[in-house]
Amino acid sequence: MLSSIWDTILYKPLLNALAFLVSIIPGGDVGVAVIVLTILVKIILFPLSQKSIESQAQMNLLAPELNKIKTSGKSKEEQAKLTFELYKTHKTNPFSGCLLVLIQIPIIFALYFVFFKGLSFENGLLYSFIHIPESINMIFLGVIDISQKSMVLAILAGVSQYLQAHFMPKPAPTPSGSTGSFSDSFAKSMHTQMKYIFPFIVAFIAYSISGAVALYWITSNIFMVGQQIYVKSRREVGTPTFTKNYSVGEK
Template sequence: MSYLYNLIFFEPLLNGLALLVKHLPLHDMGLAIIILTVAVRFIILPFTHKSTVTQIKMKKLEPEIREIKNAHKNDSQAQARKTMELYKKHGINPVAGILTLFIQIPIIFALYKVFLGGTTFDPAHLYSFVAVPDFVSVKFLGLI
C-alpha cells in the first residue's frame, strides 16, 4: 500500500516541486511551494466543484427534508426512503461530498510529506529526468 501511495501521490508532487525549484528564478522554494499548491488545487477543482454543487442543491431541499422528517417522525425507514426518493428526483448523490474528501485526504498527506522534507530532495524518489536542484533558496523572492 505504501508503494502505491508513494507512486501515485508522493513522488509526482515531490518531482513537481523539484522541477519548480530547479527552473524558477533564484531557485525559490517558497514560490515553488505556492505554485505547486495552486496547481494541485486546480487538479482537484472539478471534484470540489461537484461537491459544492451537491451541497447547494441539498441546502435548497432542506425545507422538503424537514417536512419528510416531520411527516415520518416514528418511521425512520420511511423517512430514509422518502429522502432518497427526493434526492433521486433532483439528481443528487449524497455520497459525492465524501468521495471528494477521500480524493483530497491522500493528496493533502502527500503534500505534507513533501513539505516535511524541507529543502532536501532524495534522489531515490526523483524521476530519471528530474535533476536534484543544485541550490535551493529559502528566502521568499530573495527578500525574507
C-alpha cells in the same frame, strides 16, 4: 508495501514536480515553487472539490423539504422512501461530497509531507529525467526563510483558514419548533469548529513545522475561497422547484 505504493503514486511525483519547478523558477525560489505546485494540484482536484461544494449547496436547498419529511409523522420506511425520491428527483447524492473529499485526502497529505520532510532533493527519489536544482533558495521573495518557523506566515495561514471556512456552504437552519436531528446538530457543530477553532489549530501546526507548510496552507485556502466564490457565482445550483408536498406524501 503500502509505503512503497504511497511513494510511487503520490509522494515521489509531487517531490519531483517541486524539484522541476525549483529548477525552472528564477533564483530557485522554493517559496514560489510551493505556491505554483499547490495551485497546480488544486487545479487538478478542482472538479472534485467543485462537485463537493455544489453538493453541499444543493443539500441546503433541499433541507426544507427534508424537514417536512422528518416531521410528517410517517414511518421510518416511508420517510426513507420519500427522502430517496427527493434526492432522485433533484439528482442529488448526499454522500458525493464526503466521497470526493475522501479522494482528495491522500493527495493533500502527500503534498503536505513533501514540505514536512524538508524538501530534500538528494535522497534518490528523483526521476532520472529530473535534475537536482542548481540553486535552492529558501528565502521566499528574499524576505522570509520558509525552512524555519514563521510567525507571520502562521498567522496568515490561520486567517486564510478562517476565510475558507467562512465561505463554505453553511448548514441549513433548523425550522422553528424543531430540535433537529443528530446529523443536523453535528453539521452545525463541525461548521462552527471549522470556522472558529480550526484556524488556531492550523496556525499552531504551521508555526510548529516550517514556513513552507504555512505557505502551502495559505495558498490552498486562498484557492479554495476563490473556488467557492466562483461556484456560487455560476449559480449552477438554482433554487429547486418542488412539485410534490412531501409532508403529506402526495403523488
